[in-house]
Amino acid sequence: MTEIFENIQRCIETGKADASLDIPRGSAGKPGVAEFVDQALAEGISATEILQKGMLPGMKAVGKRFAAHEIFIPEVLISARAMHAGFAVLKPAFAQEDVPSQGTFVIGTVAGDLHDIGKNLVAIILEGAGWKVVDLGTDCAPEKFAAAVVEHPGCIVGLSALLTTTMINMPAAIAAIRAVAPSTRVLVGGAPVTADYAKEVGADGYAVDPMGALAALENMAA
Amino acid sequence: MDSRAQPQRAWLQAPPRERRIARISTLFEEQAVARALGYGPRSGREIPHHVASAVLDVRRQAQTLVDPKSCWLAVSAEVTRDELKLCEPYSCTLGVGNLVAAQMRGCDVAVFFVVTIGDELERVSREMMADGDALEGYILDALGSVAVEACAERLADEVLREVMPLGWQVTNRFSPGYCTWATSEQRLLFDVLGGSPAGVSLTPSGLMHPLKSISGVIGVGASAKFHPYPCAFCGREDCHQRLVDASVTTLG
Numbered sequence: 475m476t477e478i479f480e481n482i483q484r485c486i487e488t489g490k491a492d493a494s495l496d497i498p499r500g501s502a503g504k505p506g507v508a509e510f511v512d513q514a515l516a517e518g519i520s521a522t523e524i525l526q527k528g529m530l531p532g533m534k535a536v537g538k539r540f541a542a543h544e545i546f547i548p549e550v551l552i553s554a555r556a557m558h559a560g561f562a563v564l565k566p567a568f569a570q571e572d573v574p575s576q577g578t579f580v581i582g583t584v585a586g587d588l589h590d591i592g593k594n595l596v597a598i599i600l601e602g603a604g605w606k607v608v609d610l611g612t613d614c615a616p617e618k619f620a621a622a623v624v625e626h627p628g629c630i631v632g633l634s635a636l637l638t639t640t641m642i643n644m645p646a647a648i649a650a651i652r653a654v655a656p657s658t659r660v661l662v663g664g665a666p667v668t669a670d671y672a673k674e675v676g677a678d679g680y681a682v683d684p685m686g687a688l689a690a691l692e693n694m695a696a
Numbered sequence: 697m698d699s700r701a702q703p704q705r706a707w708l709q710a711p712p713r714e715r716r717i718a719r720i721s722t723l724f725e726e727q728a729v730a731r732a733l734g735y736g737p738r739s740g741r742e743i744p745h746h747v748a749s750a751v752l753d754v755r756r757q758a759q760t761l762v763d764p765k766s767c768w769l770a771v772s773a774e775v776t777r778d779e780l781k782l783c784e785p786y787s788c789t790l791g792v793g794n795l796v797a798a799q800m801r802g803c804d805v806a807v808f809f810v811v812t813i814g815d816e817l818e819r820v821s822r823e824m825m826a827d828g829d830a831l832e833g834y835i836l837d838a839l840g841s842v843a844v845e846a847c848a849e850r851l852a853d854e855v856l857r858e859v860m861p862l863g864w865q866v867t868n869r870f871s872p873g874y875c876t877w878a879t880s881e882q883r884l885l886f887d888v889l890g891g892s893p894a895g896v897s898l899t900p901s902g903l904m905h906p907l908k909s910i911s912g913v914i915g916v917g918a919s920a921k922f923h924p925y926p927c928a929f930c931g932r933e934d935c936h937q938r939l940v941d942a943s944v945t946t947l948g
Contacts, residue, residue, distance in 0.1 A: 489746070499746070543739060546733060546734030546739070546741070547733065547834060548747045548831055548834065548835065549744065549747065551830045551831040551834055552747075552831055554830065555830065558828065585901075586900075586901030586902075586903070587903070588899065588903055588905070588907060589907065591821075591825075591834070591837050594822075594825045594830070595830070595834065598825070637873065639873075639879045639880065639902060
C-alpha cells in the first residue's frame with residue numbers, strides 16, 4: 475500500500491498529472507496522479523487516506539523545495555495541476571465519504587487595487603492543497619469581506635495588495651471583518667507587505683508567496 | 697552662443713510623441729522571460745524543458761495579444777533637493793523625492809513618458825487562470841511584464857538617440873512608486889502628458905489602466921548620467937525592484 479502512496483507523491487512532485495503528459499521527459503504513456511489515484515480507489519483505499527497519505531505529502535514536499543529555491547512558481551503550478559487531476563478522480567469518492575475539509579479561505583484584493591495574479595496563484599495552490607477557496611476578486615470594499623465572513627462562518631480571510639498606496643486599505647478591511655466576526659483570522663500578503671506591517675495592522679499572519687500562504691494556513695488550522 | 701541652443705529649443709517645443717511600437721516579436725527576450733519566471737543565472741537554475749516548451753507556446757499567443765504604444769514629452773525643468781519644477785507652460789512641481797532628484801541634478805529637461813502593451817493580454821491571462829490553465833496564465837502575465845519593460849527600454853533608447861545630437865545625455869528612467877517617489881504623484885505626471893497618454897488612464901485610486909503600463913521620467917542634460925545599477929543609490933531594502941535584482945548591493 476505504501477508504494478502507491480509514494481507513486482502518487484512522486485507524481486505530484488514532478489507534476490505528472492496523467493499518463494498523457496511527458497513530464498518528466500520520456501514518461502509519456504506511464505501512469506500519473508490520475509491513474510495511480512484510480513488504482514488506489516480500485517484497491518479499496520479510502521479517498522481520505524489517498525488524500526492524506528499520497529497527495530498532501532506530495533504538495534508538502536513541493537512547498538519545501540519551493541522554500542529552498544529548488545523550484546519556482548511555474549513548477550509549483552504544474553504540481554498544483556497534478557493535484558487537481560487527483561482531486562477530479564477522487565471527487566465521486568469524496569461524495570460518499572465524510573471527508574474533513576482543510577477549511578474555507580476567503581481571498582480578495584483590497585479596495586483600489588486591480589492586481590490579481592498573486593491572489594490567483596494563492597487560490598490555485600490552496601485549492602490544490604484541499605482548501606475550499608472563495609475568491610472575491612479585485613478592488614474589494616471592506617463590506618465585501620465582511621459579508622463573505624458572515625456567509626462562511628469560521629473561514630480564514632486573505633487580503634492581497636500589490637501597491638503601497640493600496641495596502642493602506644488593509645486596516646479598514648480587517649476592521650470590517652472583525653466588526654462582524656471578531657475571532658476571524660486574517661492573513662495578509664502582496665509585494666509591499668512585510669511581517670512588520672502585518673503586525674501593525676493586526677493581521678494574524680503574513681505570507682510572502684503562495685506556498686508561504688499554505689504554510690501559514692496549516693499553522694493557523696493546526 | 698552655443699550653436700546647439702536653437703535646436704535644443706526647437707526640440708523642446710515638439711508636442712507629445714505618441715507612437716505604436718513595432719517589431720513586437722523582439723519584446724519577449726528569452727533571458728528576460730526566464731528571469732521573470734525565477735530562472736536564469738541569478739537563481740542558478742536553467743528553465744526546465746517542460747516549462748520552456750510551455751513558454752514557447754504561450755509566447756506565440758502573447759505576440760498576438762499586445763498592442764504596444766508609447767507617449768513622451770520633453771519639458772524644461774529645474775531640479776531642487778527633492779522636487780522637479782516644470783517651466784512654462786506647465787508651471788507645476790512634482791515631488792519626486794530626494795533620491796530621484798539627486799540622480800537628475802544638473803538636468804535641464806525632464807522627459808515624461810508612458811508605455812503600455814494594452815489590456816488584451818491581461819484579459820486572456822485572467823481567463824486562462826479562471827479556466828484552470830494557471831501555468832499558461834502565469835507565463836502569459838510574466839511575458840506581458842517583460843514586454844512592457846522592453847517597451848520602456850525602447851522608449852529610453854529613442855530619447856537618447858534624439859538628445860545626443862543636441863549635446864545632451866540621459867539619466868536612468870524613474871517611475872512613481874520607486875526610489876521614494878510617491879505613487880500619488882502619478883496624477884500630476886498624467887496631467888503633464890495630457891490626460892490619457894497612449895490610451896492609458898488612471899483609476900480613482902491612481903492605478904494605471906491597462907495594468908501592463910509603465911510611466912515615469914528620464915532626466916536630460918549635458919551632465920546627465922546613466923547609472924548601470926540604479927538600486928545602488930536607494931536604501932529601501934523591501935523594494936520590489938531590489939528583490940527582483942537581488943545581486944545589486946547598496947552604496948551607503
